[in-house]
Amino acid sequence: MKTSHWLTSSKLNSSNILPFLVSGRNSFDLRDETRLIFSSKRDTLFQEAYKPPYLRPFFIKSLDISIGSGNKIGNSFLGWEGSSLFQLQGSYYKPSSEWINSPGYPSYFQSLRPIFPRCLECHTTFSQSENWQSPISTNRYNKENIVFGIDCQRCHGEVIDHVKYHRENPIDSIGRNIISYSTFNQQQRIDMCALCHAGVGKNINKPAFSFTPGDALNQYLTSETTDEPDVHSNQVGLLLRSPCFINFEEMDCMTCHDPHSNEKQSMLKFNASCVECHPNPKHRTVLSENSFDCVSCHMPLESSKLMKIQINLDSISPVQVRTHRIGIYIEGELLL
Template sequence: MIKVMRFLFLILIGTLTFSCVNHSSEFIPLSVIAKHTNGLEYVGMNSCIECHPQIVASHLQTSHYNTSKPFRFELIEEAFIPNNNLLSFGNGDLIKFTQKERAAFQEGYLNQSENPVFKKSMDLIIGSGNKIGRSFLNWEDTSLFQLQGSHFSPLNQWINSPGYTSALSPMRPIFPRCLECHTTYARPENPSSATQNNRYVKNQIIYGIDCQRCHGEVVKHVNYQRKNRLDTVGKYITRYANFSQDQRISMCALCHSGTGQESSIKSFSFQAGDELTEFISTNYKTPSSNKLDVHANQVGLLMASMCFQKSKKMDCMTCHDPHKTERGMEVKFNNICISCHQGIKHNQNTTLKTPNLSDCISCHMPLENSKTMKLELEKENLQPVKVRSHLIGINPNLTSE
């Protein structure tokens, strides 16, 4: 009997070892693709697939992951409509968008001149285009600049980049804070420089917001879990479950509480688990709702809401799964409202007839005009972008239809 048991045990061990060996031969070897100036090593997101396949697959579809990329013509091909690749300004200046052999360029013409005063290649794309659009960056050697022509997705139209005047203008340098919100990491060329500039090490930029932006150091985690396949507890990895409310919100606030003023500490030093106010001086913790703009300040607005102030543990993850695309998932969001507001009684207000209880959001988190984010869709005519207000509350002008 014991012999049989031992035999079975050996078979079991044998299969386990075999399947492990087999599996390990499919490993994508862990190679470091960039190194933070603080020593943190970044690896490719493909090293997470073997154990977190669903999260990686859904993350690849998110606006976060798609928010920056090296230029690829097929990503912007539909913008090139014959005879429509122009952006003309009030004073007669214009930008022509041209293409050659899957590369694309912006050519600037001063006051209807014959020859362009510049021709710059579109080298990087910032913005997923899922909601508003994309901007294009140009490399001049190791310096990074923003090109004046952007693309507005909803109308498939070339536009003047937000903040530029309606005339041909010099390219704007791209400082680290811009990339801090739109990439995982970008290594400065001269980290010891006292002032921030727009020079980067080109092959040390990790495009898109990937796992490591929000989960930090992963090398030890991957190595450990690969060697200890039967351990179902994640080791050597940041655990959000152990974070305080402030720590959880800080991670999102890094990019969703407005630009703020960077303190003396350099961009990209903030990591998951840190408190944002130690890195960037922002007033998101003492919000005053009338001063906040809806553009990229979901944190401040949420914190000014009664829902946040009167409940103990609310944060962004109460409603959002950061690994998923959730645009248009009204039913999901509505159910979350109802989970805290069961049996609410409307009707204290005479203007309100019977509110549609399957659409809390359109009344209490309406789309609002951004005060700072405006686009020039027609010559010298600025249109505000509509953003989802995170100030959950009662709009005095509400009436049901």
Template sequence: MKGKDTVFIREENIRYIVGSGQHTNSHIWESNGYLFQAPMTFYTQKGKWDLPPGFEDGNNTRFGRKIGLECMSCHNAYPEFVPGSENKFSLVKNGIDCERCHGPGSFHVKEKSAGILIDTAKYIDYSIVNPSKLPIDLQFDLCQRCHIQGNIVLNEGKSLFDFKPGMKLSEVMNVFMPVYKNNEEQHIMASHAERLKMSKCFLAVSKKEKSKSSEKILHPFKNGLTCITCHNPHVSVQKTDKTIFNAACGNCHQPGKDPLCTEKLEIRRKSNDNCISCHMPQHGASDIPHVSVHDHRIGIHKTVVDEPSKIREFVGIACINNSEASNQVKAQAYINYVEKFGMDKSLLDSALKYVNGESAITLEKNIHQLVQIAFLKGNSLLIANYVERIPNLLGILNKPSLENRDA
């Protein structure tokens, strides 16, 4: 406001734009290889410029929000990262490349260059991953590596680069989400996999499919309800023929097979009997302003208001991709909610239910979590106490990692 506030001008060149632009575009500027998010986002659905998500309510970090590996590991091909830094890159590629979904291609190229060809109309070519031939769980793991945006806790010794198509995601990371009461209809923008898995359609079908997973056919899981039942990632959803989606419903919901729609025909005809419009409604995401996405929980939805809700009750956290996450991983998830997501510090007590330093052995095992908890609680004496109890602390804290964990 002129006369009342300081007017401040700063200009930077935008080096990269993030996003297909269907919902929003974020902007990245660079200084000497260090990447930062610019404090401006274009919300394409409303044609409007505004602060990026997370910059509201007094959290405006201006030009200083670091773009580290986490953003990059979902929005791009794997870059070359300068270890020891938080956000310095020596090579940033332009876009999500083939290898993110098809795995490393060098062996495939070598085989094909040597003239070893496979008739893919008859056989599976094992020189490269074709996601459509993977078992249902592994197909999901591939897409949900990026399509579940939650609280990522890496397994001991793993980095954000270690997941490759065809692997189980839980071999590398555990993705947590907070669980709330009273908000069935709410979801964040990148939550497609989690929502789809809540559908009764998926639950019913995945049981059936699993029982015949030994079938040796070319598309072993064609009838499973995975992402690629409806999407071909090579084609933009904007360019996808809309009848494909309703046809997918018809695969199962047909007379004599799975249940048919019980809504009155005259009401359904008003929307051309577009199953999606009622059963996968489009509405606002609870984390990103000005965007709307399709709820991938196929089902009977109450009419929802296009606004994040008023009252919701936090009941705990859940690991989306690993029902057997270790206690240490669970503790780390609670710590992350406090440190990275700004949630209430009382959650540190929940973390302490999963890790303790009572004996020398548990102390050494859980030292990272215990120090972090004590640090966040501002209890430096406790940290000093831990240090005294571990004779060879520096000897343990010497593993370089991309996350700079020991630092």
């Protein structure tokens, strides 16, 4: 429950809105002089939009759902209009505790952007759109049928028969009626992560949320066609281009990651996984005191081309993300 997966989306209510309201930092101005102000009334967080002389708002909208764990970048917010779901213009940028223009929004006022199922497919366990059995996207949902966060069922499939069986057969110690990764091949193991970690892609002809662990992803999505996978949200594309992956048959994401635990302070563990396969790397360069920090040199932080944050109107800065293209980097450039 401490993983970013679990925390990646939630319904907003009195118990979780307060951290977003830091006194004196609850507004920002857009280029057309619109001022967005964030405040709470009873249990609800609101975004209000004002024009000079900033006396009464011309636009008010509640923030009903938070997307993003806030562990690295921050949170975006969604709001309901009847059964239709929209993204709001204000996002919360965690590193400096302030409200910013949502990534991708213009720098002038725009009311709302519709939220299609692919967004929720990566950030919730399940969301039922009005036409959930059809591949055609809509932003209308059944509000009561959204499971927030990414929980066990997202990666292990529906568990109802599993739970029922083991309640009825408490002495059977073999997991039954559940999808197990131990029977998966490398492609199936990677595809399960690639559903959300290989870029946005395009749904082919299958409805959102119909992909089940074990399925072949290329029957479900057409992946990014670009030759240069972005460091933001395309770890799969980058890892597949790494010499470690190319030369080691069994590598997948779980070689380094445990999807069940919070890995925030895990650099020692990650570096240990490098040493397991590279016990004696040959370094001609003299390594400094950080010689055990393999990751900092061979998986350096890079600027994302897709994810940019506009903290004030005159500067847009790219988010720094660790590349999964493992390799030899000299002054930030990959040595091919």
